[in-house]
Amino acid sequence: MKFLGETLRIGILRSGLELKQFLRQRESVVFTLFFPVILLFIFGTVFKDTIAPGVTFSQYFVAGMIASGLVNTGFQQLAITIPMERDDGTLKRLRGTPMSVSSYFIGKALLVTFLMIIQTALLLFFGSVVFDLNLPTQASLWWNFTWLVVLGSACSTVLGIAFSVVPKSGRGASAVVSPIVIILQFFSGVFFVFTSLPNWMQQFAAIFPLKWLTQGMRSVFLPEEFATQEVAGNWELGKTALVISVWLVLGLIFAIKSFKWSRE
Amino acid sequence: MSITHAIEVIGLVKKYGSKTAVDGIDLKVETGEIFALLGPNGAGKTTTVEILEGYRKASGGQVRVLGFDPATKGSAGQRWRNRIGIVLQSTTDAADLSVIETISHYANYYENPRDVEQVIDEVGLREKINAKARELSGGQRRRLDVALGIIGSPEILFLDEPTTGFDPEARRSFWELIRTLKAEGKTILLTTHYLDEAQELADRVGVINNGKIIEIGTPQTLGGRNTALAKVSWLENGKQQVIETKDPTTEVIRLNQRFNGEIPELEVARPNLEEIYLKMIGELK
Numbered sequence: 264m265k266f267l268g269e270t271l272r273i274g275i276l277r278s279g280l281e282l283k284q285f286l287r288q289r290e291s292v293v294f295t296l297f298f299p300v301i302l303l304f305i306f307g308t309v310f311k312d313t314i315a316p317g318v319t320f321s322q323y324f325v326a327g328m329i330a331s332g333l334v335n336t337g338f339q340q341l342a343i344t345i346p347m348e349r350d351d352g353t354l355k356r357l358r359g360t361p362m363s364v365s366s367y368f369i370g371k372a373l374l375v376t377f378l379m380i381i382q383t384a385l386l387l388f389f390g391s392v393v394f395d396l397n398l399p400t401q402a403s404l405w406w407n408f409t410w411l412v413v414l415g416s417a418c419s420t421v422l423g424i425a426f427s428v429v430p431k432s433g434r435g436a437s438a439v440v441s442p443i444v445i446i447l448q449f450f451s452g453v454f455f456v457f458t459s460l461p462n463w464m465q466q467f468a469a470i471f472p473l474k475w476l477t478q479g480m481r482s483v484f485l486p487e488e489f490a491t492q493e494v495a496g497n498w499e500l501g502k503t504a505l506v507i508s509v510w511l512v513l514g515l516i517f518a519i520k521s522f523k524w525s526r527e
Numbered sequence: 528m529s530i531t532h533a534i535e536v537i538g539l540v541k542k543y544g545s546k547t548a549v550d551g552i553d554l555k556v557e558t559g560e561i562f563a564l565l566g567p568n569g570a571g572k573t574t575t576v577e578i579l580e581g582y583r584k585a586s587g588g589q590v591r592v593l594g595f596d597p598a599t600k601g602s603a604g605q606r607w608r609n610r611i612g613i614v615l616q617s618t619t620d621a622a623d624l625s626v627i628e629t630i631s632h633y634a635n636y637y638e639n640p641r642d643v644e645q646v647i648d649e650v651g652l653r654e655k656i657n658a659k660a661r662e663l664s665g666g667q668r669r670r671l672d673v674a675l676g677i678i679g680s681p682e683i684l685f686l687d688e689p690t691t692g693f694d695p696e697a698r699r700s701f702w703e704l705i706r707t708l709k710a711e712g713k714t715i716l717l718t719t720h721y722l723d724e725a726q727e728l729a730d731r732v733g734v735i736n737n738g739k740i741i742e743i744g745t746p747q748t749l750g751g752r753n754t755a756l757a758k759v760s761w762l763e764n765g766k767q768q769v770i771e772t773k774d775p776t777t778e779v780i781r782l783n784q785r786f787n788g789e790i791p792e793l794e795v796a797r798p799n800l801e802e803i804y805l806k807m808i809g810e811l812k
Binding site: 266272273276280283284287288348351352353355356358359360361362363524525 | 580581582602605606608609611613615618619620621622623624628632633635636637638675679
């Protein structure tokens with residue numbers, strides 16, 4: 264029990280340190296936190312068409328952007344920064360101290376949570392103020408929003424840690440990770456209306472969690488009637504929870520088994 | 528009376544595929560001793576030290592550090608890490624954190640951390656206390672690494688090539704710091720490819736090459752330096768004459784009588800540590 268408390272205490276201390284380091288790197292602040300907001304402005308301004316009665320593309324896009332924000336702060340951010348920490352000696356130094364691995368992961372998870380809250384708040388704010396995003400008024404929709412964010416960001420975090428073994432070096436990491444994220448965004452109905460994509464693309468995207476997250480976010484932010492425009496004719500929230508949970512569990516197992524402290 | 532060994536290594540072997548990096552090393556380091564592992568790049572120094580630090584698994588042999596197997600996993604291994612301090616080869620981590628932020632944070636990891644302010648004074652970073660790690664010079668950065676190595680009040684400190692890339696002045700003041708730590712009773716295992724560093728700091732030196740320890744001795748006696756033959760050379764009949772002798776003075780007097788005065792191009796030389804070392808590692812025939 265004392266050990267657990269200590270692990271948690273160090274994890275919280277680590278998250279403070281991680282956040283401090285994050286905020287001091289201007290590129291990472293802009294790239295991770297503000298890039299989705301910038302994209303929101305560009306797409307929201309250019310594509311003003313109405314895609315269904317009472318639904319503009321910019322509303323559709325904001326819902327997708329909130330979902331992909333979770334991918335940015337979790338998966339993308341971790342899969343890029345962990346290889347960098349592997350290269351600069353951070354991980355090796357930590358490995359040589361009595362700090363437990365769990366504390367390191369707790370620190371990362373708390374950092375992601377914090378970034379995600381800031382980013383989601385930014386997107387909700389600009390989305391509702393500038394692009395007529397309707398914030399839900401029903402409690403049940405906010406409940407759906409909450410579990411989607413919690414489950415989605417947990418999944419995104421463990422997949423980021425798991426994927427951090429793939430880039431061969433810290434410098435090359437963003438070249439490996441960013442295209443994957445961007446392609447998934449295109450395929451998952453963030454930049455285009457999902458049902459207008461070719462069938463094979465839709466089926467490919469359905470394997471990954473982002474498609475389900477974006478659809479879930481649409482269920483929160485678009486009118487009830489829009490559900491009939493979705494592939495299955497409804498929001499498929501049960502299936503969404505299932506797919507994301509499976510990825511979460513697989514990602515967690517893989518992250519723990521494959522995590523590497525140094526390059527060799 | 529039994530001597531307590533801080534480090535005990537018997538028949539250590541490390542293989543990477545078919546390549547043998549460490550080939551049967553035996554080593555004992557006593558408590559309170561500064562022991563230097565000296566050898567050229569690729570000799571197996573870092574591999575050996577990283578096995579002792581628990582970073583790598585040995586392929587064979589026995590390793591005990593403070594009576595403990597460094598390869599032990601889980602919470603026992605974590606507790607053991609409370610008692611050791613590691614200064615890795617050059618690092619660039621924590622670049623955006625200040626000296627005090629980094630050291631204070633690492634102090635949290637240990638059961639009995641030392642006083643942060645005192646450690647900062649000891650490593651001589653008082654004036655850089657609020658500087659970011661990226662703004663430090665090479666020597667200052669290394670001092671920060673040492674501060675992180677000793678913040679947990681370790682019994683053993685591992686230093687892997689601590690002064691590589693230093694200018695002579697920075698190196699001298701770094702050596703002073705290491706001597707201070709020894710005076711506090713710490714056991715220090717140091718790897719270096721600088722001969723003068725081993726000579727200045729170490730109580731004993733182990734010369735390592737091709738994964739094997741060639742010799743262990745004090746810097747004064749290494750390679751039989753104290754009993755090595757002196758070379759006396761001179762010019763006679765238009766040719767350079769050389770003899771090796773353990774009594775060079777007698778030899779010079781004999782020559783002096785033979786030449787009835789000045790000996791042409793007389794030279795008397797004893798091998799210095801560098802020559803002995805280069806001979807040992809096979810660079811000098």
